[in-house]
Amino acid sequence: MCEKCETGVEILTRNGEGRRNFLRGGAAVAAAPLAAAGFSGSRAAAQPSDALAQSEVQAWAARDTDGTFAPYTITRREARPKDVVIDIMYSSICHSDIHTYKGDWGMPNFPLVPGHEMVGRVVGVGSEVTKFREGDIAGVGTMVDSCGECVNCLADREQNCLNGTTFTYDSPDQVSGGVTYGGYSKRIVVTEDFVLRIPPGVDLAGFAPLLCAGITTFSPINHWDLKPGQRYGVIGMGGLGHLAVKLGAAKGAEVVVFTTSQDKLEDARSFGASEAYLWSDEEGLRSQMASFDLMLSTVPVAYPMQQFLNMLKLDKTLVNVGALFPVEGAHGMMMGFGRQSLAGSMTGGIAETQRVIDFAAHHGVAATYEMITPDQIGEACERVVNRQARYRYVIDMTAA
Template identity: 85%
Template structure:
């Protein structure tokens, strides 16, 4: 428990004196069992009635690698002085959720409650919270805690915390014990430092995917400093890729999409791409050689990357944010002659995530999505795997 929580817990008697001092006195020693019972009963009553109290929450969980989701009750901790309680309205499906329950990155802890793209209404705030008030709209993304003290945290890169980031689900829970549970649920309790402000007037369901897909595709634009007029290639146009197109087009880049789905060619142009090509179009692929200032791969599985590396100008970079597996088909000699770079990136820090939210609100950008209800999660995940999503599935948690 943090120091602030200890301090607050010391003021528990009706007379306002320290509980520790009260229980240390002679009279208190004689009546300690009765006092403790009364305090325990009162605390439980207050906890049950308070929006800040611990609670059991409805969620939808995977119980094995098959992806069959079912209702499941999970515990949410009582809110501390710096916590906010968020009633989740919308939570979207990320391909990372699917990789996790399938065990692609190592066997998860079941029951697993995924979800790291969520938007909801603040229903409770701790006594020391300054960023939110009850009734505000907040978002929660890929992480819920970090040490806050290491060099990376101090540089607003909490996702790279040197002492271990706490991710939103299937991560060791340093506060409550066990593992963290994500946004396929009715409520979450999170430190205010890891909650994002959602501007008024936006499409809340369309903003949920910005909490992962948005920041994951926005962060490389900042780090590799994409400039207006530069040529930017987006490889794969699914949940991440379609937001990559929208965000880069809003920055004034010349966006070119490469997809394996013919029906996405026109979609790409409607999202802001100036050109779109099928991977199977060999002539078009050949014409792109040495023409890009920056490329982004959003494809969630490994594939030969050298044909796309060949499209980079001298000293330029292809950034992989999709396939979190061993990279295939990058040829050292060819990369050397072109002095091309193959880089990796992931989610951004909290400050940068707030930046993409504000950028999207300013430019009228939101995810393109299909709304589903919680009982459709399993089927929707399978459609994502089969590349049938257009382009994000958002779960309406108000239908839980």
């Protein structure tokens, strides 16, 4: 087991190289075909000449803020020289998809095709692609392009592109015009710099959620340098939170979970937590005061945070990755007395996303999920809203 996997901050690129050179290394090309060869239930890859052409693709779109999903045909562009064409096998439902179609962050463009956690088979590559070959298994996450030139992009933080990140769905499409369409579809075309390699021998459906939920929870662990033996609190244990627990445990941290669901206490321990408490357990929460080196809030709605900020040691940080709304209940005097930090984080760059995929494969981490078919998307989204998901819904696009 390498030292970098167990201690210190994760190194995002090898020997200081930019992520584009790193991801184009020979090892990246060699690993993915093994995963393709090991998957027995896939369809045959299309002929390259057909796969590279513009195509009409079956998708499933939300038609309104009620989440009424129906089949919808979209156009995928003709592949450019640096494009990768992927037939999507598995695409998972993120709470962000629900916030988007409900208009929680502003009215979306309907029909809306969500989905930014997907794994599939490469069926075509442009003439200048070096990272992938037909038959490889690849993933696409929360973004599909950025300027590549600003200070943030050059620092491997494409998600913070100063000239405008192109997100995977409902984002202005800088190539084809209109808006981007996501992974609730049977095919996607993406420039190779935003395609992730999926290691051989993993649960492909269980790896799809790593493309958003995994990197969203791993990036703070990496940035705030969570070390083995440190106390790490996870607030909320849904799609994001259960991966936060698994990844923290894989880092060797002492993981403690805080949940509002009685039936998740035992699950938390099975995922690697050493302790788990209900929010209503006042005595249990008091016992955790001033004891944590890092806390991660994965709850998708705003709530009073001060009771959890009080659990931080002096000079430590609570990172919010769940509620992308105005923060509630943080008390300036109390934060000042404990010199506590409340921070935000949202997804991660491409190199860091590849890092969490490789880390998860090395440590045997994958999402816990329930498989559904595309006709069940609307029902599954409602179950997510009602906190009934255990823990990610993954759409089987091969069954469509």
